[in-house]
Amino acid sequence: MSFTKENAFIIIGAVVVTLLQLVVAPYVKVFNAMPNFMAAYAIVVAVVRPRSTRTVILSFAMGLLYNLFVGGVVGSLSVVLILVATGASLSMRTLANDTHFQPLAIMAVSMVVVELAYLVVLLASGLGLGFGQALLFRALPCAVYDVVVGAILYMAMSRLATSNERLQPNHGPTLLR
Numbered sequence: 001m002s003f004t005k006e007n008a009f010i011i012i013g014a015v016v017v018t019l020l021q022l023v024v025a026p027y028v029k030v031f032n033a034m035p036n037f038m039a040a041y042a043i044v045v046a047v048v049r050p051r052s053t054r055t056v057i058l059s060f061a062m063g064l065l066y067n068l069f070v071g072g073v074v075g076s077l078s079v080v081l082i083l084v085a086t087g088a089s090l091s092m093r094t095l096a097n098d099t100h101f102q103p104l105a106i107m108a109v110s111m112v113v114v115e116l117a118y119l120v121v122l123l124a125s126g127l128g129l130g131f132g133q134a135l136l137f138r139a140l141p142c143a144v145y146d147v148v149v150g151a152i153l154y155m156a157m158s159r160l161a162t163s164n165e166r167l168q169p170n171h172g173p174t175l176l177r
Contacts, residue, residue: 007054010049010058013045014061017037018038018065018069020037021036021037021038021066025070031137031141032138033138033141033142033145034070034142035148036114036146038062039062039063039081039111039146040147040149040150042058042062042085043084043085043088043110043111044150044157045058045085045157046059046089046110047089048103050090050092050096051093055085056085059081059085059086060078060081060082061078063075063077063078063080072118072125073121073122076118076125080114080118080121083117084110087110088106088107088110100158104151107151111143111146114146115139115146119135119139
């Protein structure tokens with residue numbers, strides 16, 4: 001593993017996001033909805049650096065730390081984040097263009113999927129709420145929080161931690177003569 005400026009920004013960002021999750025997130029809680037800075041960061045890194053395989057390690061670490069510090073079945077968010085971040089990374093490789101809409105749309109869908117999948121895990125482990133109530137009062141508000149946090153993180157990370165290679169869709173541009 002080579003230590004580059006981009007990797008340093010990602011590591012420093014992970015430490016900062018972990019501290020934000022522990023210190024700030026409990027105080028911006030609205031009803032039962034608390035932002036998941038760690039999941040948003042893992043998805044943002046998967047979108048910003050889609051060709052990197054280190055996003056799997058980061059997703060695992062962010063999910064495990066979230067479960068250890070905040071709660072939940074240990075390792076459950078790790079599995080969800082690994083699957084969704086890998087899907088977001090593959091989507092970004094396939095659908096990449098030079099606009100900001102594509103990454104933001106992929107992140108928004110990915111974060112909604114993370115919250116819904118994590119809700120299913122929480123319900124299976126005995127959350128004590130019905131599916132509709134948990135969806136309406138926990139998963140959807142948390143997903144909105146995550147999307148807003150992810151958009152802010154994306155704007156910062158797209159400037160700081162992007163690799164020098166330009167993403168092109170697999171099929172490339174069509175040249176007409």
